[in-house]
Amino acid sequence: MVILEKDNFEEEVLNSKGLVIVDFWSDGCEPCKALMPEVEALAEKYEGKVKFCKLNITKARRLAISQRVMGLPTILLYKDGAKIEEVTKDEAKAANIEAMIEKHI
């Protein structure tokens, strides 16, 4: 998975063609850490079709808020740089992330 920071978010996500998944997480967020291995497994499954990225919001809070993310875990799906769908909190489960991808692939 591509590790996002303030400096590369625009290039890797907003200026990127095709489908991009961004996993928003933080050091304090236990549900995020429980979910991460499943997102990594999806990244492998969809390799070459969907770009998977993760952003630790602890150092990029304003960036996350600019994407209208204010709660964790949240997974956003972008297409050609535009946010098209998301799952958050209780809905942020592997099965729902996969369903979201399948809808747009």
Place this chain on the structure above:
Amino acid sequence: MENLYDVVIIGAGPAGLAAGLYSARAKMKTLILEKDKAGGQIVTTNEVANYPGSIDDATGPSLVARMVEQAESFGAERKKDEIVKVELQDKIKVVTGEKDVYKAKVVIIATGASPRYLGVPGERELTGKGVSYCATCDADFFTDLEVYVIGGGDTAVEEAMYLTKFARKVTVVHRRDELRAAKSIREKAFNNEKMAFIWDSVVEEIKGDGIVEKLVLKNKKTGEITEIDAPEEDGTFGIFPFVGYIPKSELFKDFLETDKGGYLITDPDMKTAVPGVFAAGDIRHKSLRQVVTAVADGAIAAVQAEKYIENTFEN
């Protein structure tokens, strides 16, 4: 029978982890099933001051990490799966998850509770968009912003004080004219310069376009409606409701006895009315729902499970 467990525990909160520790240590083949993170509700808080014997500055996650380590060191297995169906009446119990089916001689129900929603318009739509029930997950977002905490009990006031470490200002909105929280907690809160209070008020609605922008309150005594808008320079603020809990007993309430609130009834040995089915922790009807009572329940359930298996299966 292949893959028959002695004890299957549903839920890896403090109650389930303690049951797992005791059960595995008694050499029973033990599986703990958890739908998301291990630890349950307590990993949503950074302030656990009242668990006896814990290290200074224990947090929910640090406390739970050690419980998991202990349970696993005695051989308890853990698996991530959400249980969607149970058949518990027969001697061999069948527990069905989204991923797999599990069989066991004993089932310990430790599914705990979840936060009660306010049930107002906008709340569900704006969860994760400024509305949060998990301080450890989301406190970071509110650094230098304003936060409203809804509720007046211990949890509400303690979480509000924790949030003052991040937020510019934290306002507690309570439906009565005094806090229900314990005196020691109240005093700290009143002395905290970043805290403010709105009394006699309930939330009517939460509004915002993709992010929280407005909180509508109603004064219960005067009927007056107040609209609180996000400060212009911030554009948003946080809302943390802590107004009680609801038990996660839907899977069981058709065949196990519950109290009016939906909590499962057990005897002092954690037995339900169905042989081989025990309940432990916040899911039970009891007077104090804390980590210390959850782990005690778990230990008792596991020891009673061992006795039950001895009497029922080995003769």
